[in-house]
Amino acid sequence: MSEYQYYEFAAIDRPLIRAEMTQLRAISTRAEITPAGFVNHYEWGGLKADPSDWMRRYFDVFVYTANWCSCRLALRVPLAAFRKAEVKPFATRHTLSIEANDAHWIIDCSLDESENYDRFSMDDGNGWMRRLAPLRDELLRGDLRPLYLGWLAAASELRDDALEPEVLPGLSDLSPPQQALVEFLEIDADMLAAAMTGRARVSRDDAAQADRIDAWLDEWPRNEMAAVLKLIAQGRGHEAERQVRSRHAAWLKTQRPASASPGPRRSVGQLRELAQSASGVRLECEAKKRAKQEAERRQQREATLRLLMADVDKHWAAIDAQAQRGSASGYEQAVRALAELAEGYALTSSSKEFERALRRFLVHHATRGALLRRLTAAGLWTG
Known part of the structure; x- marks a missing residue:
């Protein structure tokens, strides 16, 4: 680089x-x-x-x-x-x-x-x-x-x-x-x-802050206030603001009780x-947050799988159609869908039930070596 x-x-x-x-x-x-x-x-x-x-x-x-x-x-x-x-x-x-x-x-x-x-x-x-x-x-x-x-x-x-x-x-x-x-x-x-x-955090009570500023302004000599306004009129606003804030901070220190140091x-x-x-x-805290996020992700995943299994025959038919295409992309899509079905069966019935359904599916695709190799690589089929 x-x-x-x-x-x-x-x-x-x-x-x-x-x-x-x-x-x-x-x-x-x-x-x-x-x-x-x-x-x-x-x-x-x-x-x-x-x-x-x-x-x-x-x-x-x-x-x-x-x-x-x-x-x-x-x-x-x-x-x-x-x-x-x-x-x-x-x-x-x-x-x-x-x-x-x-x-x-x-x-x-x-x-x-x-x-x-x-x-x-x-x-x-x-x-x-x-x-x-x-x-x-x-x-x-x-x-x-x-x-x-x-x-x-x-x-x-x-x-x-x-x-x-x-x-x-x-x-x-x-x-x-x-x-x-x-x-x-x-x-x-x-x-x-x-x-x-x-x-301590800075107080966000706008009304209380306004009251303190009013009290401070009542004590500010008129000639000093006029000098600051003159700076603003001369285009020296930053300098004027610094002076105002510096005077205000100094006044606040005189008003602060000892316990507020x-x-x-x-x-x-x-x-x-x-x-x-x-x-x-x-x-x-991070561990609790991760655990909460994982629980939420798991709940969302389970809801998705239950919805999938509610119409499982439809999904088997779609997978069969992908396999019948006889193409690499069709086989890859079929294997991804089968992996998701395997999760759904494990959640709602059992892995054994998925294996039986997969065997029935493969009766029509036993000669598709490329499909079988992909299923084996995905851990879905042991032959």
């Missing part, structure tokens, strides 16, 4: 200008390049540029997949979106890097050496950008769950005594882009269940122990 690599970059906050598109075209003559992004795939060779450099200079989101079981996601957000103390605890040595330049944070997470060969042999990379790019908007709104998931994807490389970052509310209720990130990075299902253990940070070792317990529960 030849190599396959897929590169897709998206420019969100600022479209590419003509000079920048010309610079990109000089690097790739056949890529799809628009003011909104760059898309190309390679079956021999690869991109003759550093994606990290392109993220610093041009783009806000980068998605990469390769058929040697590797993938990568990078997100660029304005430096003002977070304080260093907020994001650095999520960074790991290999899987999740978080770097800052003069204007942006660049969050880069990757999966290397996956064992899901079927996924990467079939995945052409197309579609991940649409599913993962909304993570950037979530980060801009102050939702740090994508960072926690990136940290969790790196759990296998961390020591048992390493502490998890603060777990924010809502980890037990992931958004669709966050669920896509779990799939993209192949985050272990049992470790994810362990991380969710003991973490997110709980102590757990060690990776503790999460691994919880994951072992979650694995047992998951395997038990």
Whole structure:
């Protein structure tokens, strides 16, 4: 199999200008390049540029997949979106890097050496950008769950005594882009269940949330509210939303009773122990689900066979007609139908009864060697 690599970059906050598109075209003559992004795939060779450099200079989101079981996601957000103390605890040595330049944070997470060969042999990379790019908007709104998931994807490389970052509310209720990130990075299902253990879901009581927002707005100084509205009028909506959500989150912390704290940070070792317990529960649930599905399949099959046996003479006549065709396809259809009849007799009467009926059928077809060989191969006839 030849190599396959897929590169897709998206420019969100600022479209590419003509000079920048010309610079990109000089690097790739056949890529799809628009003011909104760059898309190309390679079956021999690869991109003759550093994606990290392109993220610093041009783009806000980068998605990469390769058929040697590797993938990568990078997100660029304005430096003002977070304080260093907020994001650095999520960074790991290999899987999740978080770097800052003069204007942006660049969050880069990757999966290397996956064992899901079927996924990467079939995945052409197309579609991940649409599913993962909304993570950037979530980060801009102050939702740090994508960072926690990136940290969790790196759990296998961390020591048992390493502490998890603060777990924010809502980890037990992931958004669709966050669920896509779990799939993209192949985050272990049992470790994810362990991380969710003991973490409350975000309240869905819209009326209660509206009341809390009204109470917060009553306390918001008019001059600060006017400053946010000015940002919106200037076309800086993302920045305005970040400020609003940041202020709201800070206010909520002052209103949260001590008993509602997110709980102590757990060690990776503790999460691994919880994951072992979650694995047992998951395997038990999967076994019950399989047993239920098998019982339903068996019931459906039995209903089909009983319906077949309700008019068994008609089916024997149809099989006789197939055999009389004297062709390979006719014999194969006859044998398949006979195998189904054998199941029906075993269910409603006995296998001995089927054997007697088959002998009567073969009185008229004893000279059809090709048919007899097929029946023998199917285990329906011993001669």
